[in-house]
Amino acid sequence: MKPTRLLWSxxxxxxxxxxxxxxxxxxxxxxxxxxxxxxxxxxxxTSTTTTVANVQTFTIGSNPFSVPNxxxxxxxxxxxxxxxxxxxDNILVDTGSSGLRIQSSVLSIGLTAATATGGGxxxxxxxxxxxxxxxxxxxxxxxxxxxxxxxxxxxxAGDSVGPIPTSNCTGATEMDTPANMNANGILGIGNLAQDxxxxxxxxxxxxxxxxxxxxxxxxxxxxxxxxQVINPVAAFSTDNNGVVVxxxxxxxxxxxxxxTMTFGIGTASNNTLGSATIFTTQSDTSFFNSTLGSTTTxxxxxxxxxxxxxxxxxxxxxxxxxxxxxxxxxTQSLTATLQxxxxxxxxxxxxxxxxxxxxxxxxWALNGLGANVSTTLTTTFGSGKLVDLGLPFFYGRTVYTxxxxxxxxxxxxxxxxx
Numbered sequence: 001m002k003p004t005r006l007l008w009s010x011x012x013x014x015x016x017x018x019x020x021x022x023x024x025x026x027x028x029x030x031x032x033x034x035x036x037x038x039x040x041x042x043x044x045x046t047s048t049t050t051t052v053a054n055v056q057t058f059t060i061g062s063n064p065f066s067v068p069n070x071x072x073x074x075x076x077x078x079x080x081x082x083x084x085x086x087x088x089d090n091i092l093v094d095t096g097s098s099g100l101r102i103q104s105s106v107l108s109i110g111l112t113a114a115t116a117t118g119g120g121x122x123x124x125x126x127x128x129x130x131x132x133x134x135x136x137x138x139x140x141x142x143x144x145x146x147x148x149x150x151x152x153x154x155x156x157a158g159d160s161v162g163p164i165p166t167s168n169c170t171g172a173t174e175m176d177t178p179a180n181m182n183a184n185g186i187l188g189i190g191n192l193a194q195d196x197x198x199x200x201x202x203x204x205x206x207x208x209x210x211x212x213x214x215x216x217x218x219x220x221x222x223x224x225x226x227x228q229v230i231n232p233v234a235a236f237s238t239d240n241n242g243v244v245v246x247x248x249x250x251x252x253x254x255x256x257x258x259x260t261m262t263f264g265i266g267t268a269s270n271n272t273l274g275s276a277t278i279f280t281t282q283s284d285t286s287f288f289n290s291t292l293g294s295t296t297t298x299x300x301x302x303x304x305x306x307x308x309x310x311x312x313x314x315x316x317x318x319x320x321x322x323x324x325x326x327x328x329x330x331t332q333s334l335t336a337t338l339q340x341x342x343x344x345x346x347x348x349x350x351x352x353x354x355x356x357x358x359x360x361x362x363x364w365a366l367n368g369l370g371a372n373v374s375t376t377l378t379t380t381f382g383s384g385k386l387v388d389l390g391l392p393f394f395y396g397r398t399v400y401t402x403x404x405x406x407x408x409x410x411x412x413x414x415x416x417x418x
Contacts, residue, residue: 052270053146054239054263058093060247060365060391061256065090065182068359068366069307069391071259075187076143077102077109080151084109085143090184093261094305095245095401095416096286096388097188099195099229100142100152101126101133104159105177106184111138113161114153116221120210123161123218124229126195129306129388131173131180133157134164136211142232144187147263149235153227157181162211162218169206186305187232189243189261191286191414192404194228198284234403239264241406242413244271245304249396252353253363257395265400266409276400276417278410279340286401286414289339290387297385300338302399302416306390309352309370316352316370324371325355331368336387340415350393367392 058073071093078085086109088102114137116122122137135157142149158176175181188195199205202222209218233243240263247259262271281288282298290300295312308325314334319327326332331353339345353368373386393399402413410417 052262054268055270056145056261056263057258058261059256059258062364063090065179067182067307068364069369070182070364071304071391072183073144073187073261075100075185077107077111077154078141078143079109079111080139080141085141088184090178092181092183092186092305093245094186094188094303095190095243095399096301096303096305097126097128097186097195098190098192098231098234099126099188100154100185100232101135101157101188101229102154102185103176103178103181103183104135104156107156111140111154111156113138114227116208116210117223117227118210118221120212120218120221121161122221122223122227123209123211124155124195124207125164125169125209126155126207126229127169128175129310129386131175132169133175133181133186134161134169135159135176136161137208137227137229142235144232145261145263147233147236147239149230149232150237152232152235153229155229157185160214162209162214162216165209165218168220188305189231189233189401191281191401191416192231192284193234193406194225194230196223196228197225197404199223199228200225231403233263234406236263239267239271240403241265241267241408242400242402244398244400245394246398247394247396250365250367252367253358253361254365255363257365259394265402273400273408273410273417276398276410277346278342278344278415278417279338279346280342280344280411281414281416282341283404283414286416288341288416290336291339292334292336292387295385295387297387299385300387300389302389302393302401302418304391304394304399306388307369308366308390309350309392310373310386310388310390311352311370312373312385312387314352314372316372318372319355323355324374326352326370326372327354327356328352329354336389350389365395367395 208223211218
């Protein structure tokens with residue numbers, strides 16, 4: 001199997017430019033999904049080896065979806081308070097969103113659907129840079145490494161909760177199958193505790209819906225924080241203030257690499273903040289400020305769920321075929337000045353290489369993969385001024401993501417640091 005030329009940018013659009021994540025309809029019954037007490041996982045190179053309770057590994061390597069730079073891990077999901085559990089692999093590790101989203105087609109245990117305020121089944125549309133997920137909200141115990149988030153709301157994408165409300169829920173791709181998502185699920189471990197803080201006070205949020213049946217139109221509904229899909233890390237009993245993502249350096253390409261998620265910041269000897277520079281993010285998003293060339297933007301994100309650098313027009317030659325991927329004749333060195341909302345600044349350097357050359361190696365860990373954000377993303381951030389420092393940015397770095405409202409040795413989240 002060889003990696004393919006596949007765009008994958010999963011930065012969640014929650015509250016950016018008033019684009020709160022959008023909710024819609026499309027699969028599974030509004031009661032419970034089918035029931036099984038067996039463990040299930042599809043074939044892949046997903047690594048789950050862990051020897052420390054607050055550490056979970058992930059692997060970038062060959063995967064069933066032929067996607068390079070895809071950090072895949074496994075999670076165990078249980079019917080709350082029981083030993084009826086299922087381990088699912090090929091779950092994308094995403095620091096650009098919050099909440100666990102599982103494809104209904106790979107879920108075999110019975111999870112009861114949540115009830116919306118005022119009645120009906122609670123459903124959600126979460127909009128990402130490359131599409132959206134639509135499905136019911138269901139409660140589960142979620143186990144990652146040695147940590148457990150008990151009885152938390154997750155999204156089950158692609159179940160038959162109701163018709164997608166297309167007037168509000170839009171995107172290039174409905175990511176409600178593993179093939180369309182290029183994963184069996186998304187593990188959102190970003191800066192937010194819940195995935196839509198602005199959805200608590202108004203039903204006009206285009207994110208959460210009440211669905212009376214699988215065939216009738218769903219209606220918008222306000223949803224309290226306690227009912228929203230939650231970042232599982234925020235629900236751990238300990239090590240719950242953030243996560244530390246670490247990857248080894250990759251000079252240009254590698255067949256596979258293994259990274260770690262260490263839960264907590266400053267809660268144990270293996271997650272100390274040290275001398276990392278802190279960049280405070282906007283209060284309800286993972287965005288902060290940067291200047292790249294002539295572009296200054298408040299929409300900058302460090303996002304493991306994007307498989308490349310997604311940048312404004314930098315003048316770098318693009319590949320033929322209007323794909324948006326960069327194909328310079330020689331590797332280009334770029335610098336960006338990052339600035340947190342609180343004012344901390346740091347200049348970082350990174351490289352952009354030819355997508356055709358990188359893919360041509362047949363390897364899966366590709367440093368320097370990048371694309372023009374104006375061409376590739378489905379939603380405009382200030383006329384294409386999104387700076388998405390995707391998975392390649394993590395190679396050779398230790399990146400901290402502090403959760404909104406959580407106390408850490410570096411101050412109260414949200415922030416990112418490295």
